[in-house]
Every structure is written in structure tokens, then in C-alpha cells.
Amino acid sequence: MASIANFCEWLNNTAFSVYLRQSDWPFPIIETIHILGLAVSVGIVFWIDLRLMGIIMRREPISDVVGQLEPLAVRGFMIMFLSGILLFVSEPQYCYSATAFRVKLLLVALAGLNVWFFHSRVYRYVTQWDESPSLPVRARMVGFLSLVLWFGVIATGRWTAYK
Amino acid sequence: MQFLPLSFFRWWEASWISSVVNTAQWYFAIIETIHIMAFTILLGTIFIVNLRVLGFGLRRQSSAQVARYLKPYTWGSLLLVAITGGVLFASEAVKLGRSEPFLWKIDILGLAVLIHIVINRKLTSNVATEGSLRIKIAACISLLCWFSVALAGRAIAFL
Numbered sequence: 001m002a003s004i005a006n007f008c009e010w011l012n013n014t015a016f017s018v019y020l021r022q023s024d025w026p027f028p029i030i031e032t033i034h035i036l037g038l039a040v041s042v043g044i045v046f047w048i049d050l051r052l053m054g055i056i057m058r059r060e061p062i063s064d065v066v067g068q069l070e071p072l073a074v075r076g077f078m079i080m081f082l083s084g085i086l087l088f089v090s091e092p093q094y095c096y097s098a099t100a101f102r103v104k105l106l107l108v109a110l111a112g113l114n115v116w117f118f119h120s121r122v123y124r125y126v127t128q129w130d131e132s133p134s135l136p137v138r139a140r141m142v143g144f145l146s147l148v149l150w151f152g153v154i155a156t157g158r159w160t161a162y163k
Numbered sequence: 164m165q166f167l168p169l170s171f172f173r174w175w176e177a178s179w180i181s182s183v184v185n186t187a188q189w190y191f192a193i194i195e196t197i198h199i200m201a202f203t204i205l206l207g208t209i210f211i212v213n214l215r216v217l218g219f220g221l222r223r224q225s226s227a228q229v230a231r232y233l234k235p236y237t238w239g240s241l242l243l244v245a246i247t248g249g250v251l252f253a254s255e256a257v258k259l260g261r262s263e264p265f266l267w268k269i270d271i272l273g274l275a276v277l278i279h280i281v282i283n284r285k286l287t288s289n290v291a292t293e294g295s296l297r298i299k300i301a302a303c304i305s306l307l308c309w310f311s312v313a314l315a316g317r318a319i320a321f322l
Contacts, residue, residue: 043207
């Protein structure tokens with residue numbers, strides 16, 4: 001952990017970090033982009049999750065919903081991820097010390113694992129149950145977990161900002 | 164919202180809702196978190212409908228179908244946004260009454276909701292609107308309005 005702390009301290013003192021932290025406009029602009037990216041990606045992921053749980057769009061095949069919406073969610077995620085890195089660079093030492101931020105990173109990692117699990121163990125066999133009204137428990141679980149994890153990310157993200 | 168008198172903001176801040184949210188810092192944080200989560204769902208549904216109108220996303224379903232699927236979630240999340248927003252507002256109504264970004268936010272929000280109602284009506288009542296230039300322009304304006312709401316919301320904290 002010490003090396004991570006050292007890295008954050010070093011990053012905190014770089015000219016770029018100081019610039020992001022001390023000038024008026026970059027931080028609010030980047031933060032707004034971050035929140036819009038979040039709304040777009042999580043808002044769309046939420047919809048995929050509800051389909052996986054069998055709550056909405058039941059008459060549409062899963063592959064239709066996932067296949068058409070996932071590329072949009074991924075783009076939103078990229079915007080969120082890049083702007084998130086910039087937000088971190090602006091205050092690395094504070095982020096390192098904030099418990100909410102550590103929990104957030106953990107939740108993002110778990111959400112990523114969930115996506116990996118979904119694609120490698122669940123969605124791969126989608127043709128077997130694509131049109132059937134009852135979905136496999138795994139698909140429902142992935143949807144539910146994704147929902148909970150992303151809401152957790154939003155909560156801990158907001159709480160990171162309460163000093 | 165500029166036309167509202169100061170007494171309105173004072174009245175809201177003096178109401179019992181304000182005392183609830185001001186009891187503990189925790190309450191404010193929790194209500195704000197719910198506010199943001201509901202807004203995320205709201206923006207997601209708006210985004211999916213408007214993108215479909217513009218020819219992205221759920222293209223194998225018709226715009227009207229997508230609009231019908233999402234409608235209850237849009238209004239449900241908007242209701243939650245409005246309730247939590249009203250409570251957050253109560254905690255510092257007088258200060259917000261003087262905040263330019265806040266007043267803008269509420270105005271644009273009203274406009275955005277109106278535009279969304281019109282888009283929804285047109286899509287579900289008239290087949291000819293599917294893919295028309297008019298509805299596409301409306302979708303672009305709608306997206307701009309919602310993004311402005313988020314932008315102005317964030318700006319309240321900075322200006």
C-alpha cells in the first residue's frame with residue numbers, strides 16, 4: 001500500500017494535477033461530463049439489467065436488447081472512465097484517503113467481473129433461452145447484481161465528494 | 164422560476180420538510196444519493212427513447228414501441244426526482260431562490276418535460292412521425308435540454 005500512497009503523493013504534486021485542482025473551470029466541466037457519462041451508461045445498463053431480470057420488454061429477445069444497447073452503454077462508460085481518471089488526477093491524495101472512494105473502486109471492479117461473468121458464462125449460451133419466457137437464474141442474478149453494484153458506485157461516488 | 168416571490172422560498176424553507184432534512188447531515192446525503200440515482204434512471208430512459216428516434220440503439224423495435232416500454236419508468240423516476248428534489252430544496256430554499264443556475268435548472272426542466280410529453284404523444288398516436296425530420300429535431304432539443312438540466316444542477320454547487 002505504501003507504494004500506492006507514494007504514487008498518489010507524487011501525482012498530487014505534478015503540475016497537471018495542481019492545474020486541475022486550482023483553476024476554476026476544468027474541474028466543474030470534467031465533473032459534469034463524468035455525471036452525464038454516468039447517466040448515459042448506467043441509465044442504459046439499468047435497462048439491460050431489468051430485461052435480464054425479466055421485468056421489462058419481455059416480448060423482445062434478450063439478444064436484441066443486449067446487442068443493441070450494450071454498444072451505447074460501453075461508449076458512455078468510456079466517457080465516464082476517462083473523465084473519472086482526470087477527476088482522480090486532480091485530487092489523488094484525497095481520493096486515496098477517502099474510504100468511500102476505495103469502496104467505489106472495489107464496486108467498479110466487481111461490476112467489471114460481473115460483466116465478464118455475464119459474457120463468458122451466461123450470454124454465450126443465449127441462443128438456448130433467448131426467446132423463452134423463463135430466464136435462467138444466472139441471467140437474473142447477473143442483472144440484479146449489476147443493478148446493485150452500479151447503484152453502489154453512484155452512492156460511493158457521491159459520498160467521495162462529502163469531505 | 165424568477166417570477167416567484169421571496170416569500171415562496173421562505174415558506175418552503177420554514178416548512179416541516181426542511182426540519183426533516185436538516186436534522187442530520189446523513190439525511191441530506193441519503194436523499195441526495197436517491198435523487199441522483201433516480202435522475203440516472205430518468206436520463207437513461209430519455210436517452211434510450213431519443214436515441215431510438217435518431218436511429219441508434221433499439222432499432223429493431225419501432226420508436227413508438229420503445230416509447231411505450233419506457234414511459235412508466237420515465238414518469239416513475241421523474242416523480243422520485245421531484246420528491247427528493249423538493250426535500251433537498253427545502254433545506255436551503257432561500258439561498259437557491261437567489262441562485263441563477265438553480266432557477267435556470269427548474270425552467271429548463273419544465274421545458275424538457277414538456278418536450279418529452281409532446282414526443283411521446285406524437286410517437287404513440289401517429290405512425291407518420293416514425294423517422295420524420297420533425298421528431299428527430301425534437302429529440303435533439305430534448306437531449307440538449309436534459310443535458311442542460313444536469314449541467315445547471317452541477318453548477319449550483321460552483322457558482
